[in-house]
Amino acid sequence: MARLPPLAPDVTPGVAPVVAAAPALRDIAWVFLSIGMQSFGGGMTAWIRRDVVQRRGWMSEQTFVGGLALAQITPGANGVNLAVFVGTTLRGRLGALAALSGMLLVPVIAVLALGAAFTHVRDVPGVESAMAGLGAAAIGMNVANGLRMTRRGIRKPWAAVLMLAIVAAVGIAGVSLLLALAVAIPLALWLAGRAEGVGS
Amino acid sequence: MTLILWRLAGLFLMLSLLAVGSGNAVIPEMQRTVVRDFHWMTDRDFLDLFAISRAAPGPGSLIVALVGQKAGGLLGAAVATVSMFGPSCLLIHFAASLWHRYRDSAWRERAERALAPVAIGLIFASALALVHGTEHGFAAYALTAAATLVLALTEWHPLWVMAAGAGAGWLLGL
Numbered sequence: 001m002a003r004l005p006p007l008a009p010d011v012t013p014g015v016a017p018v019v020a021a022a023p024a025l026r027d028i029a030w031v032f033l034s035i036g037m038q039s040f041g042g043g044m045t046a047w048i049r050r051d052v053v054q055r056r057g058w059m060s061e062q063t064f065v066g067g068l069a070l071a072q073i074t075p076g077a078n079g080v081n082l083a084v085f086v087g088t089t090l091r092g093r094l095g096a097l098a099a100l101s102g103m104l105l106v107p108v109i110a111v112l113a114l115g116a117a118f119t120h121v122r123d124v125p126g127v128e129s130a131m132a133g134l135g136a137a138a139i140g141m142n143v144a145n146g147l148r149m150t151r152r153g154i155r156k157p158w159a160a161v162l163m164l165a166i167v168a169a170v171g172i173a174g175v176s177l178l179l180a181l182a183v184a185i186p187l188a189l190w191l192a193g194r195a196e197g198v199g200s
Numbered sequence: 201m202t203l204i205l206w207r208l209a210g211l212f213l214m215l216s217l218l219a220v221g222s223g224n225a226v227i228p229e230m231q232r233t234v235v236r237d238f239h240w241m242t243d244r245d246f247l248d249l250f251a252i253s254r255a256a257p258g259p260g261s262l263i264v265a266l267v268g269q270k271a272g273g274l275l276g277a278a279v280a281t282v283s284m285f286g287p288s289c290l291l292i293h294f295a296a297s298l299w300h301r302y303r304d305s306a307w308r309e310r311a312e313r314a315l316a317p318v319a320i321g322l323i324f325a326s327a328l329a330l331v332h333g334t335e336h337g338f339a340a341y342a343l344t345a346a347a348t349l350v351l352a353l354t355e356w357h358p359l360w361v362m363a364a365g366a367g368a369g370w371l372l373g374l
Contacts (some may be wrong), residue, residue, distance in 0.1 A: 042330075044258070062312050066299070066315055067296065068319040069312075069319035070292065070299060073220075074288065075216065075218060075287075077285075077288075078222055079258075080288070081288065084289050089300050096293050100285075106257065107259070108258070110256040111258070111266060112265060114252050114255060133366045133372070133374050135254070137365025140344045140346065140347025141348075142330075143323075143352075146324050147348070148352060152316075153319070154316065160317070162318070162321070163320055164321070166321030166322060167324045167328065170325035171325030171327070171329055177220060184321075185318060
């Protein structure tokens with residue numbers, strides 16, 4: 001087990017201060033290995049934020065949320081993309097490899113093992129109910145993570161309005177993601193630029 | 201056998217770059233291709249694999265490892281996984297490198313402030329979509345709300361909350 005620098009204690013709310021030195025490759029691999037093992041029911045981006053921003057201070061909230069946006073915009077699973085973003089930002093190509101392989105190692109083995117055992121597990125009573133409960137809790141983890149990010153990510157009225165518009169369009173009205181992004185990103189850049197111009 | 205591996209590689213290399221938003225975006229296309237075009241499995245089989253990929257930790261798009269395993273054994277699983285994650289990971293790696301190079305520039309700062317509400321809005325939107333997709337009843341809504349409150353307001357370890365959710369789901373017969 002790799003030895004890691006001390007954590008921000010779990011009892012302190014808020015966010016660890018950002019550390020200056022880039023973490024060692026084995027620390028990156030270990031942290032993403034533990035994320036990969038724990039992220040049942042989805043919510044990988046929430047797990048990554050918890051470890052990388054909140055507990056270890058490997059990057060600022062602002063850098064993280066920017067990376068989250070890139071991970072969402074580019075094709076591929078958001079959690080996997082975000083792992084590659086974090087690894088790349090911290091330690092370049094090798095950091096990306098450490099984060100990616102660390103995060104996928106256990107889930108790949110687990111999914112293949114579960115696949116082999118599935119015909120026996122499928123009909124055990126209660127398994128489906130437990131999975132549904134876990135899924136409901138995992139959705140809550142995503143929402144909680146979103147709420148935490150609003151503290152630093154949403155500071156101006158235009159940002160709050162834009163965020164709510166995206167929730168309504170994509171989450172409620174079912175507007176396609178590509179269309180929503182094509183409208184929202186230019187609009188957001190314009191609004192951010194305008195706010196800057198007014199401020200200076 | 202070699203033909204199966206080539207087909208796995210071709211299918212998932214293509215789907216990798218089509219999965220905009222999340223891996224879920226290409227599930228219907230994947231199902232159509234592996235069931236109707238290649239006859240590797242039935243629809244029922246595919247739904248089973250989908251359920252397994254949700255039960256395991258990690259990204260749901262690991263369903264490709266199961267599809268690969270079903271079609272071509274362990275080698276098939278390896279080919280499918282590398283093909284599905286390779287192109288999208290390379291793309292985000294190059295994007296992140298470029299992004300990092302401009303870490304001190306004013307435009308990146310502005311882009312980050314612009315993208316934050318988009319990114320956070322999409323997190324809430326996907327939670328809403330999941331709630332619709334899983335036919336949340338009252339009990340499931342209550343579970344989601346309780347987990348949200350606990351994880352937003354306390355620093356409890358999320359695994360305990362997930363375990364409590366699974367236990368509650370089992371007790372309530374969700």
